[in-house]
C-alpha cells in the first residue's frame with residue numbers, strides 16, 4: 001500500500017438549503033429544514049473537533065439535496081473527479097463544488113452517459129471500491145477506473161443489491177475494518193484484506209472515520225457499542241433529518257487529505 005491513512009486536513013461541507021424538505025427520498029416523512037440545520041451545525045462541529053477543518057460551500061436553493069456534497073466529488077491523490085450525479089435534479093450541484101476545489105486540486109470531469117455518486121465510492125488504501133447502483137453506472141465506474149489508474153489506484157466494482165449507495169451499506173470504522181449491512185456480499189472487501197463486521201442497524205452501516213475517531217449515527221447505538229467494545233473511539237452524532245432524506249454521515253462532507261495520505 002502506498003500512502004498512509006491520515007486525518008483529513010480539511011473537508012468541504014455544504015449548507016442546508018431552504019428547499020431541503022423537497023429533497024429526493026424514497027418515502028416517509030419529509031425532513032425539517034430547521035432541525036436539519038441544527039444537526040448539520042453539530043456535525044460540522046464534530047468534524048472540527050476531530051481536527052478536520054470544515055470549509056463551507058454556500059447552499060443553493062435550486063438544489064434541495066446540495067448538502068449531500070460527498071456525491072459530487074471523489075478525491076484521488078492530487079486530483080479530484082467532479083462527478084456527474086446519477087439523479088438529474090442533482091447535476092447542477094457540481095459547479096460550485098468544483099470552484100471550491102479548483103485552487104487546490106487538478107479537476108477531472110465526467111460526461112454523459114457516465115454517472116456516478118461519490119456515495120458509491122469507498123476508499124481503502126490504494127483501492128477504490130465502486131458500487132454499481134441506481135445512481136452509478138458502468139460508464140461512471142469506467143471513468144473513475146481510468147483516472148484512478150493514472151494515480152496508481154485500483155478500482156474494484158461491487159454490486160449494490162439494495163439501498164441508495166454502496167456507502168449506505170458499508171463504510172470503514174478503522175483502516176482495516178469494514179462495517180456493513182447484512183446481505184452485502186463482502187467477498188471483494190475480504191479479498192482485499194479487510195475485516196468485516198455486520199451491523200443490524202441500518203443507520204450503523206454508514207460511519208465516518210476521521211483519523212483516530214469514528215462518527216456513528218445516534219440512531220445506531222448497538223453499532224456504537226460493538227465498535228467501542230473493539231476499542232474504536234466513537235462519537236455519536238444525531239442526523240435524523242438526513243436519514244429521512246436517505247442520507248447519513250459520510251455524504252455530508254468531502255474529506256481532503258494532506259499530501260501523501262488517504263482518508264475515507
Ligand code: CIR
Nearest residue numbers: 024065068119245246247251
Ligand atoms: C439523494 O437521494 O440523492 C439524497 N436525498 C441523499 C443522498 C445521500 N448521499 C450519500 O449517501 N452519499
